[in-house]
Amino acid sequence: MVPLILRALHGQVHRFTGVVDRFGSFPLGGEVIHTVCIRELQHARSEQPVKPDHWWFRLREPWAQASVQLGDTVLFTAKVQLCTKGWDEIAIEPAVPVRRQRQVVGLGGRIRDVVVTRRAQRHxxxxxxxxxxxxxxxxxxxxxxxxxxxxxxxxxxxxxxxxxxxxxxxxxxxxxxxxxxxxxxxxxxxxxxxxxxxxxxxxxxxxx
Known part of the structure; x- marks a missing residue:
């Protein structure tokens, strides 16, 4: 099936499915921000795979309330919007490179209606x-x-x-x-x- 490019849904709110791949964290302003990566992203209604096929979200309350665990299949609502992902290095002067966050169209961090549709079976x-x-x-x-x-x-x-x-x-x-x-x-x-x-x-x- 042809992947669904998120840029084509820019500004729209849709339901997506995916699998909890891993958890992470990063420091920000003296605090530790916890994150969750969802892979195998699909558009819930059309079941089309989404490109990019994974996305990192901040581990906010909707994820915690659903008690997501590694390998769980989840269903959630998100807005497709302009987001920051990764870093680009630009050189204003040859000897002074400057890092700037990359702007891409992706899934907004304020997701809602998180539901675990299938729990992963542990060994x-x-x-x-x-x-x-x-x-x-x-x-x-x-x-x-x-x-x-x-x-x-x-x-x-x-x-x-x-x-x-x-x-x-x-x-x-x-x-x-x-x-x-x-x-x-x-x-x-x-x-x-x-x-x-x-x-x-x-x-x-x-x-x-």
Whole structure:
């Protein structure tokens, strides 16, 4: 995706995203000014990468309230304006160089609405999560093996019951072929039976 040049947004207020890269500080008027560098800058709405791709901000209250940490992904509002960044050396006289702060179009320091959209996972947190996942999988494996043993026992019992039922069915078929009137009545199967010297259809059910 083509980078979005900040100069094209000069004077406008937009939402940006980025990743907390590092913290820094510098002395100013006898005080220490704390700073934070946000890298991988993107325009929040269009998701276009921003050029320059990183920016230093003073660590003011909005950053502190969001409790930003290294690696956090943040969303914030900033005004694109003329800023000072770095130093240029100019020579008024050949032997007397003068340093002057460089003027560039960038993100103003008075940002607002800082939100951490994704916290960075620390190494210890990742390790703890992996160890917990291994423990859970091992427990699930033990439970699955127990269920498998129970299912195998249940399968064996069903096979025994099936064999017994098949044997009874075979015996019932043999009895039906004999055409015993009593057993035919007990079985409830259609048979030709003799009654009073005449042939008629009846039903047989195997008696217990």
């Amino acid at each position: 210890s947190v990742v390790m703890d999560d992996l160890e917990e996942a291994v423990r859970l999988k091992a427990q699930q494996l033990v439970e699955a093996e127990d269920r498998a043993r129970l299912l195998e026992q249940h399968r064996d019992a069903l096979l025994r019951d099936l064999a017994a039922l098949q044997k009874r069915l075979q015996q019932a078929n043999i009895r039906c072929r004999v055409l015993d009137p009593k057993s035919a009545k007990a079985l409830h199967v259609p048979l030709r039976c003799s009654a009073g010297g005449r042939q008629h259809r009846g039903f047989a059910v195997l008696s217990a």
